[in-house]
Amino acid sequence: MDFAMTADATDVDLLFYAERSLHLSFLEPVHDYFQRRYPELRLAFSAPDFQAPRADMPGWGLEAATVSRLRQKSLFLSSAQAVRPRVSVVADACHVNLPRHGKVVNVGHGLICKGMYYRRDPVVRRENLSDLLCVPGPWHKRRLQDNVFSPIRVTGFIKSDRLFSPQAMGKRGFCAKHDLDPGKPMVLFAPTFNPELSSIPHVWDKVTTLGDDQTTIGVKLHHMTPEPWKELYRRLAAQRDDVVFLSDADYSGMMHAADVMVSDVSSMFLEFMLLNKPVVLFNSPQMETYENYDPSDLEHKVRDAVLEADSVGVLRRKVDTALDQPEILEEERLQYIEELDYGRDGKSVQRAAEAIRELLARSQKPRSRPRYSVLLELDQAADTSAEREAVSEVVAKSEGLPMELLPVKVHAGAASPGGFGIGRGNSVLGARRLEQACAAAKGEWVVLVQPGWALPRQWLKWMENHFHWHRRVGMVKALADSKQVRRVYDLLFPGRQFISDNEDLAWNFRNFGIGSAAFNDRLASPCVMLPRVVAQAYATQVPGEMGCMPFIQRMDTFLIKSGYVSVTSFETYLYTAYPVLSGRNCRAG
DSSP: OOOOOOTTOEEEEEEEEOSBGGGHHHHHHHHHHHHHHOTTSOEEEEOOOOBOOBTTBOOBBOOHHHHHHHHHHSEEEOTTSOEEEEEEEESSSOGGGSOSSSEEEEOOOOSOOTTTSSSSSGGGGGGGGSSEEEESSHHHHHHHTTTOOSOEEEOOOGGGHHHHSTTOOOHHHHHHHHTOOTTSOEEEEOOOSOTTTOSHHHHGGGGGGSSOTTOEEEEEOOTTSOHHHHHHHHHHHHHOTTEEEEOOSOOHHHHHHOSEEEESSOTHHHHHHTTTOOEEEEOOTTGGGSTTOOTTSHHHHGGGGSEEESSHHHHHHHHHHHHHOTTTTHHHHHHHHHHHSSOOSSOHHHHHHHHHHHHHHOOOOOOSSOSEEEEEEEOTTOOHHHHHHHHHHHHHHHTTOSEEEEEEEOSTTOOOOOOOOOOTTOOOOOOBOHHHHHHHOOSSEEEEEOSSEEOOTTHHHHHHHHHHHSTTEEEEEEEOOHHHHHHHHHHHSTTOOOOOOHHHHHHHHHHHSTTOEEESOOOOOSEEEEEHHHHHHHHTTSOTTOOHHHHHHHHHHHHHHTTOEEEEEEEEEOEEOSOOSSSOOOOOO
């Protein structure tokens, strides 16, 4: 999907981007809240072109019937239509297909990790691509904070509003809808779809043996479950009165109606636990072969609050125990419930939506002290228009981050341009020599940058993150060397043809390379970030005539010899696009 930028692009306040239909259970309630509460806002849905799931691919997009339904309530933009949203709202790390401007809010992946979310692992560094993350509970926020430095708000689990709102369907209403006896106990079978994790290949049609002949068996399969498995349970339900195949969009009824859930590593079992009901999990013998298996993930850490089984026979006995003793493991369940879902009051959607509205309405407030001091090297021969273009690029791509800009003249005795306005509360200073600019810097981080380069959006944020991810980092460099760019592309996209368009390269490096870096490569870069104390201390030791590039090269060598690490940030890709002012730029092809 490619949201092209054209003059006739559709302007919207909020774009709800559903990469897959399972995201709609997070996105649609937030959209509907805005539509009811703030009708003056321009809202739209979008999704990639539909591709059905296959054995080797999960599929994406929305089926025609779903798109038609969404069009009845809101604007729906196809993948061919250009759009300019102020904020894009997603429910997964699917930023690569979003418009290349505007802010992004991620309203949640669910409750569990599955080797990809809520982990103390480099894979979650991609969450920094969002300007705001809304997470279900305190546990999720703590797990992210080691690697994610974007704002994180604990708003509650959006899907659980269906369980706890006054409109939630109860057991009696559910049984009436499906023509079931409300007096009979019900076991809800809700397995996941991953072959290594799913209980389906081991349980199959033996699900009918769970409970006695007075027990109703409800089967709720994950949307991405392979079609042969779905067909198995459809046939089973057609043949037996005690089995019901469930495809309800609103799952609150089945959750309230069930007395026990049988699952494996599906997020449904944690959602069921929120109702303080017993869960029995089948442990697949292939579970530990799952590519991203990690026993420290949430779905495994909470297993002391559930009953577990390794065979169908044991599974049957554990279900009987749970039906007879619904209070079993209640104390353990309750301690996790508090950590996994904040509020449980039917207001998670409201909290997430109001957090998004704050982002929409937030004005940039000048700070008493800048976070970044950007030293922009200018040449004595540069004209005023070129200087302004260079300044405009730095300011625009910083997107309101708290910075000051200090122009640096690289030739002694060069006439000062007298300063130029930058706006957004940034400093207005005349040009000075490098060591003077370092001494004058007030920001926590000093950034040296040569003009003539196109910068990625929020470039300062991407560079700073590496100081927090890696110990003993002394300097972070932007990626610009042409040979290194090609090597990085081959590393991130093995076997793919190289992209020649620099803007596309920058976008792909940002989305797929975030958190990745080269260490101590000793390659020159036209843009680096240093802690202010380091920059100021070293600047006093260099000749007053020195420009940014020699300073950077000497600093690189000095830090490495001193035992520090020099990092080249893959997501901060610079390419030549503006007039070169200093004549000393290293060039990317």
